[in-house]
Amino acid sequence: MLALPFSDECFDVVIEKGTMDVLFVDSGDPWNPQPSTVSKVMAMLENVHRVLKPDGIFISITFGQPHFRRPFFQNSKFTWSIEWSTFGDGFHYFFYILRKGRRTSDGWDSSEKLEMPSICLLQEELEGEDYIFRTNIDEMDC
Ligand SMILES: C[S@@+](CC[C@H](N)C(=O)[O-])C[C@H]1O[C@@H](n2cnc3c(N)ncnc32)[C@H](O)[C@@H]1O
Numbered sequence: 172m173l174a175l176p177f178s179d180e181c182f183d184v185v186i187e188k189g190t191m192d193v194l195f196v197d198s199g200d201p202w203n204p205q206p207s208t209v210s211k212v213m214a215m216l217e218n219v220h221r222v223l224k225p226d227g228i229f230i231s232i233t234f235g236q237p238h239f240r241r242p243f244f245q246n247s248k249f250t251w252s253i254e255w256s257t258f259g260d261g262f263h264y265f266f267y268i269l270r271k272g273r274r275t276s277d278g279w280d281s282s283e284k285l286e287m288p289s290i291c292l293l294q295e296e297l298e299g300e301d302y303i304f305r306t307n308i309d310e311m312d313c
Pocket of ligand 1: 172173187188189190193
């Protein structure tokens with residue numbers, strides 16, 4: 172997937188499920204991944220973008236949360252729009268749909284704005300060691 176042996180613009184759809192995740196195994200701090208991780212993830216996405224037809228779709232099914240995936244998907248090299256759905260009860264996974272050639276000025280489809288998971292954290296929660304485990308994003312009144 173880092174060097175797809177296919178010609179440019181030959182697929183209508185590319186699907187990956189849990190495979191891009193392996194590139195993050197040694198990423199270190201997920202908020203600031205290692206340069207080697209960034210290089211591999213970008214290589215994969217550049218390959219996927221390249222082999223997609225001009226109006227092709229990339230589907231990514233992953234536990235990777237939008238705040239960790241968006242910086243990669245949104246890179247200015249890519250012409251795709253981004254939207255996603257959230258699945259799971261408590262432990263969420265995400266179904267991203269990236270539509271090549273559909274990027275808007277802000278990089279988003281209108282639909283994904285509606286589905287974007289929102290996390291509201293109080294300052295004292297941010298300072299607590301286990302704030303992430305005490306935060307139930309579904310039940311918070313944002
Ligand atoms: C969590 S499994 C998911 C497998 C499958 N997509 C599924 O949903 O059942 C991750 C897969 O990524 C493969 N993988 C790891 N590094 C890879 C790479 N650089 N290129 C392609 N596949 C890779 C692993 O061999 C493993 O099969």
